Amino acid sequence: xxxxxxxxxxxxxxxxxxxxxxxxxxxxxxxxxxxxxxxxxxxxxxxxxxxxxxxxxxxxxxxxxxxxxxxxxxxxxxxxxxxxxxxxxxxxxxxxxxxxxxxxxxxxxxxxxxxxxxxxxxxxxxxxxxxxxxxxxxxxxxxxxxxxxxxxxxxxxxxxxxxxxxxxxxxxxxxxxxxxxxxxxxxxxxxxxxxxxxxxxxxxxxxxxxxxxxxxxxxxxxxxxxxxxxxxxxxxxxxxxxxxxxxxxxxxxxxxxxxxxxxxxxxxxxxxxxxxxxxxxxxxxxxxxxxxxxxxxxxxxxxxxxxxxxxxxxxxxxxxxxxxxxxxxxxxxxxxxxxxxxxxxxxxxxxxxxxxxxxx
Amino acid sequence: xxxxxxxxxxxxxxxxxxxxxxxxxxxxxxxxxxxxxxxxxxxxxxxxxxxxxxxxxxxxxxxxxxxxxxxxxxxxxxxxxxxxxxxxxxxxxxxxxxxxxxxxxxxxxxxxxxxxxxxxxxxxxxxxxxxxxxxxxxxxxxxxxxxxxxxxxxxxxxxxxxxxxxxxxxxxxxxxxxxxxxxxxxxxxxxxxxxxxxxxxxxxxxxxxxxxxxxxxxxxxxxxxxxxxxxxxxxxxxxxxxxxxxxxxxxxxxxxxxxxxxxxxxxxxxxxxxxxxxxxxxxxxxxxxxxxxxxxxxxxxxxxxxxxxxxxxxxxxxxxxxxxxxxxxxxxxxxxxxxxxxxxxxxxxxxxxxxxxxxx
Numbered sequence: 242x243x244x245x246x247x248x249x250x251x252x253x254x255x256x257x258x259x260x261x262x263x264x265x266x267x268x269x270x271x272x273x274x275x276x277x278x279x280x281x282x283x284x285x286x287x288x289x290x291x292x293x294x295x296x297x298x299x300x301x302x303x304x305x306x307x308x309x310x311x312x313x314x315x316x317x318x319x320x321x322x323x324x325x326x327x328x329x330x331x332x333x334x335x336x337x338x339x340x341x342x343x344x345x346x347x348x349x350x351x352x353x354x355x356x357x358x359x360x361x362x363x364x365x366x367x368x369x370x371x372x373x374x375x376x377x378x379x380x381x382x383x384x385x386x387x388x389x390x391x392x393x394x395x396x397x398x399x400x401x402x403x404x405x406x407x408x409x410x411x412x413x414x415x416x417x418x419x420x421x422x423x424x425x426x427x428x429x430x431x432x433x434x435x436x437x438x439x440x441x442x443x444x445x446x447x448x449x450x451x452x453x454x455x456x457x458x459x460x461x462x463x464x465x466x467x468x469x470x471x472x473x474x475x476x477x478x479x480x481x482x483x484x485x486x487x488x489x490x491x492x493x494x495x496x497x498x499x500x501x502x503x504x505x506x507x508x509x510x511x512x513x514x515x516x517x518x519x520x521x522x523x524x525x526x527x528x529x530x531x532x533x534x535x536x537x538x539x540x541x542x543x544x545x546x547x548x549x550x551x552x553x554x555x556x557x558x559x560x561x562x563x564x565x566x567x568x569x570x571x572x573x574x575x576x577x578x579x580x581x582x583x584x585x586x587x588x589x590x591x592x593x594x595x596x597x598x599x600x601x
Numbered sequence: 602x603x604x605x606x607x608x609x610x611x612x613x614x615x616x617x618x619x620x621x622x623x624x625x626x627x628x629x630x631x632x633x634x635x636x637x638x639x640x641x642x643x644x645x646x647x648x649x650x651x652x653x654x655x656x657x658x659x660x661x662x663x664x665x666x667x668x669x670x671x672x673x674x675x676x677x678x679x680x681x682x683x684x685x686x687x688x689x690x691x692x693x694x695x696x697x698x699x700x701x702x703x704x705x706x707x708x709x710x711x712x713x714x715x716x717x718x719x720x721x722x723x724x725x726x727x728x729x730x731x732x733x734x735x736x737x738x739x740x741x742x743x744x745x746x747x748x749x750x751x752x753x754x755x756x757x758x759x760x761x762x763x764x765x766x767x768x769x770x771x772x773x774x775x776x777x778x779x780x781x782x783x784x785x786x787x788x789x790x791x792x793x794x795x796x797x798x799x800x801x802x803x804x805x806x807x808x809x810x811x812x813x814x815x816x817x818x819x820x821x822x823x824x825x826x827x828x829x830x831x832x833x834x835x836x837x838x839x840x841x842x843x844x845x846x847x848x849x850x851x852x853x854x855x856x857x858x859x860x861x862x863x864x865x866x867x868x869x870x871x872x873x874x875x876x877x878x879x880x881x882x883x884x885x886x887x888x889x890x891x892x893x894x895x896x897x898x899x900x901x902x903x904x905x906x907x908x909x910x911x912x913x914x915x916x917x918x919x920x921x922x923x924x925x926x927x928x929x930x931x932x933x934x935x936x937x938x939x940x941x942x943x944x945x946x947x948x949x950x951x952x953x954x955x956x957x958x959x960x961x
Contacts, residue, residue: 250610317681328747356716359742359753360832382719387688393719394754472720 243457247464249379249397249471256377256460258453262404263289266296269364269400274337278327279305280350281341282314285368289407293341293366301337304330308349312497315349315384317392323353337399338363343415344375344501348390351381355396365398368407370419371502373456374426376401378467378477388557389488395472405453409446416443417538418502421483423455424529425509426462429479431575434458439528443536479577482569483509486591489554493546499539506538511594516570518590519580524571541598548591552584603817607824609739609757609831616737616820618813622764623649626656629724629760634697638687639665640710641701642674645728649767653701653726661697664690668709672857675709675744677752683713697722697759703729703775704736704861708750711741715756725758728767730779731862733816734786736761738827738837748917749848755832765813769806776803777898778862781843783815784889785869786822789839791935794818799888803896839937842929843869846951849914853906859899866898871954876930878950879940884931901958908951912944 242259257269277297281290286307297303306326308314327338340350340363347365354363365376382393411419420443427434438455441447463480470477487508490499499507510533513526533540555566565581572578602619617629637657641650646667657663666686668674687698700710700723707725714723725736742753771779780803787794798815801807823840830837847868850859859867870893873886893900915926925941932938 317677321677324745324752325747328745328751356752356754358751359740359755380719385684385688387685391688391718392684392716394716395719 243453245457245460245464247377247397248468252397252399254398254400256401256403256464258403258405258457258460260404260406260449262402263292263366263407264296266293266402267300269402270297270301270337272335272337272362274301274335274362276330276332276336277301277303277339278330278332278336279303279339279341280308280323280346280353281305282308282310282343282346284310285342285346285407288410289341289368289404293339308346310345312345312384315345315382315389317383317385320349320352320383323349324357327353327357332357332361334358334361336361339366340364340376340398341366341368342372343367343369344372347372347376348380348382348393351379351396351398352383352393354398355381355394360396362399363396365401367401367403369411369415370408370452370456371415371422371500373403373419373459374422374463374480376403377460377463378480379471403456405449405456408452413443413537414500414503416447417506417536418500420455420536421502421506421509421538423459424532425480425482425505426459428509428513428529428571428574429482429569429577430458430462434462435525435574439532441536478567478579479569482571482577483512485555485566485568486511486551489551490542492554493550494543503539506533507540507542507598510540510598511591512568512570514594515568515582515587515590516572518586519570519582520572522573524574542595544599546595548588548595551591552587555587603813605817605820605824607737607757608828612757612759614758614760616761616763616824618763618765618817618820620764620766620809622762623652623726623767624656626653626762627660629762630657630661630697632695632697632722634661634695634722636690636692636696637661637663637699638690638692638696639663639699639701640668640683640706640713641665642668642670642703642706644670645702645706645767648770649701649728649764653699668706670705672705672744675705675742677743677745680709680712680743683709684717687713687717692717692721694718694721697724699724699726700736700758701726701728702732703727704732704734707732707736708740708742708753711756711758712743712753714758715741715754720756722759723756725761727761727763729771729775730768730812730816731775731782731860733763733779733820734782734823736763737820737823738840739831763816765809765816768812773803773897774860774863776807777866777896778860780815780896781862781866781869781898783819784892785840785842785865786819788869788873788889788931788934789842789929789937790818790822794822795885795934799892801896838927838939839929842931842937843872845915845926845928846871846911849911850902852914853910854903863898866893867900867902867958870900870958871951872928872930874954875928875942875947875950876932878946879930879942880932882933884934902955904959906955908948908955911951912947915947 338354367376379397382390385391483505487505490504698714727736739757742750745751843865847865850864
């Protein structure tokens, strides 16, 4: 088992990564909680809930709730219903919430923990590769019909328990989605990390050692950044590399057409293209492009996609300030920087980029 | 104008107390906010909203919303509707929310600020005496049908701007309610503070100097305690002096029968009674009792009130731990301490106390 420690303004927590951790939950719980309440979803429940229950029930009174899998459960309605269940299960300030699932479950359960009785302890148990990203850093939220994650808090967990066994049951599309965020962590960090990822073949069964190594290093990049800027006033923005166009594509195409990571993958390609133009430099555009193709990432976008709509959406991004689009660019691989890009420049580059994707 | 500085784990803010502050809001805003959104209620709107708008509009784009006065606006429904208005008004992470009103508005608007886009700045502008308490200390919340303040955060404001002019328009019942919390602050602090309050006559127009002095000292007591224990793990519990029975009375009689402070006043009398029995000491029970009578606090409770129900409610208190009732007692005036009281003892003392109240 590997472990990374993350310091926040209010606590310090360990991210533990290894096989079979779901059978050893008592190792990660070091308070005498009055009750434990597990929040999971309908995909994860049949696979892993019984194991987690079995490892907790000898020591704690445990209740749980299962929400429908999918982003639509990150709603105010579901949030409020869970709060009601939590109250009716008799949880108090000395109780613990466990988020067992992917990013949706972590965000939802984390926001319940952040706001029930003004905040009680919670533990993240991510079960997807993508959640290596969302489970670390303390961002929790639910969606509003007007936009994703508009209601939320910064609320760090007490621990992140990452059982890599659970990653072998996720579909290829979700593996791609999660690996895109690992790629992002490598691009904003350094060349050797990216070169290691370049060797992975996502279409074959993942090798435990390789996967754990990539997750460990990805989490380390993220942890270092959030320790320096917990509330995203500054360098935490670097984690949005690839996300400006990524988010715009997700909402323009309609959620679910591309996974989050697939949209971010295209967003990273574009961010590299813009970086090359902006800094008159050369970056591994070609090697990322080929790796994405080799691993069957969807790359060509529908020719009907509208450049002006995309740019308007990039401006509406939660992180947008003022009028022009803010993008995280790379001066060099491993040297992220936030820059304002004028509409005129952006339109030209985006049109050229979209044409190139179709041509290839 | 007087000012008290409050340090929290994440910021430091000033509580400014004085007349006419609502006309000088620009003095208290030291960032270039993209937008300001004021949340107020239907009682306060006609009295003070125009003044606040007038003092802000030259410098900022301002929107506002008015919720119905009364505790029922502290609901998930109203909260969500305000979030929607806030989004539609175009607020972003660089915007400011102002809570203009009593404790209900402060709690509700504070929770909106705490959770919109994972937290944006907010300023408390309390307009009641009771809110001298709730506006300082960073507790924000909404109610759940199962209990008050069950959904909330610890989220400090950027500033508290307390215009004492606004306190002359509140009804006598609300003056009594607010003064009960000042009395509480004196009892957990020291004798001289209580002796000063003892001289006030709430049935006559309040004298500005005296009121400001009492508010200032009450806020200082509170600020000192929350600085030492922001998240209520420890000595912040002392602020619950009088609240264990107070909360039980409020819910047993039905909210609205007694104001919060009136219920706390009876709760303090009882807490003093229990303290005297527990520590074999003598406390100013009689002088508090007489002050309450002189100022027309409702003291006699309906003879039908059920002692067992009250004790069960005292056990359900959000702050209750384990099985027996926890109460804040006084070893001496100014020396609070949290103690567990056995049911057997509590029943006897409560029955005797209720009989005495009726007899007098």
